[in-house]
Amino acid sequence: MRFERRLLARDRGSGLLRKFWALPWSFVLLLGLVAAVGYVALYSAGGGSPEPYAARHAVRFGFGLVLMLSVAMVDIRLIARLAWLGYAAGIGLLASVLAAGQMGGGAQRWIDLGVMQLQPSELMKILLVIALAAWFHRASHERVGNPLFLVPPLLAVLLPAVLILRQPNLGTALILVALGGIMFFAAGVRLWKFALVAAAAAVAAPIAYDNLHAYQRARITTFLDPESDPLGAGYNIIQSKIALGSGGIWGKGFLQGTQGHLNFLPEKQTDFIFTMWAEEFGFVGAISLLTLLAGVILFGFLVALRCRHQFGRLVAIGIASNFFLYVFVNVAMVTGTIPVGGVPLPMISHGGSAMLTVMLGFGVLLSVHLNRDADLGAARD
Secondary structure: OHHHHHHHHHHHHHHHHHHHHOOOHHHHHHHHHHHHHHHHHHHHHOOOOOOOOHHHHHHHHHHHHHHHHHHHOOOHHHHHHOHHHHHHHHHHHHHHHHHHOEEEOOEEEEEEOOOOEEOHHHHHHHHHHHHHHHHHOOEOHHHHOOHHHHHHHHHHHHHHHHHHHOOOOHHHHHHHHHHHHHHHHHHOOOHHHHHHHHHHHHHHHHHHHHOOOHHHHHHHHHHHOHHHOOOOOOHHHHHHHHHHHHHOOOOOOOOOOHHHHOOOOOOOOOOOHHHHHHHHHHHHHHHHHHHHHHHHHHHHHHHHHHOOOHHHHHHHHHHHHHHHHHHHHHHHHHOOOOOOOOOOOOOOOOOHHHHHHHHHHHHHHHHHHHOOOOOOOOOEO
């Protein structure tokens, strides 16, 4: 019996080793390149010093890398079984933020873990993706077409969105809802149902606007006319556009960005890190960074295309879409295409929660890649 247990343990160990070497190391290298860009940008944001931003960024990426590789070794069937338990834990974390969360910038969004401050709203995005994938993965096309079948997952999207809105954090709540919509679309929900939701949202928009906080309404007004308050609400986006334009084609050079280093550019280590990078490395540097980020997104969708089970396909689409929404919203925000909403550029901006979230998501994505041929059961009518 003891000999059989040893053989079983050895087989499991060799199986994990085979899975480890089967990982797509080109993707891991790509993530390392993105994180390296983040280190360079944060080194500049720190005034040419690894402190206080770049060194922490490197440590967080190192921890995230270990987390990602560890999660990648987990069987995707176990992740599917624990999907709703993880969702419930995420709801509990959001509720605990409202009860005893840490304040910052007028909002209550963080839980102090001692070594870092966790923002559960970021983690909730990944947990929601996995939960929705578990709900839809064995549903037939006819079942997805049943409106009653869509009520539980719709409530699963709205509940965390409401909790996040109460922090308040409108930007993250909207991204969470958009992510939920992408998951519904990927699962096969018909377009006319999205049209009904869009029509209802359009009708409710004036009421929602009247109930926004004053600073949230100011962001919308500033987006429409930044010059209406150039030294107040419009200051951030005006300085961001100046920095982007002054970078030109090739940029001003590393550590030579005037808007950033003369402290005209606000939040240069977080929300406006892309602007600082573009000022120093120009249009070429900005496009190069966006190309790296696009490569990360493309890998996620390729994993979805190659996966043979619905759960994995939906998880891969959700994780890739979450990363895309991070990038799109941040870049659109700092270029004045949408209102400023406080969304970081993933793996580039300073911040532990976003790094933890995307690396955890990539770990699940790699698990999907390694278990793309796994049998998770046939669809139910």
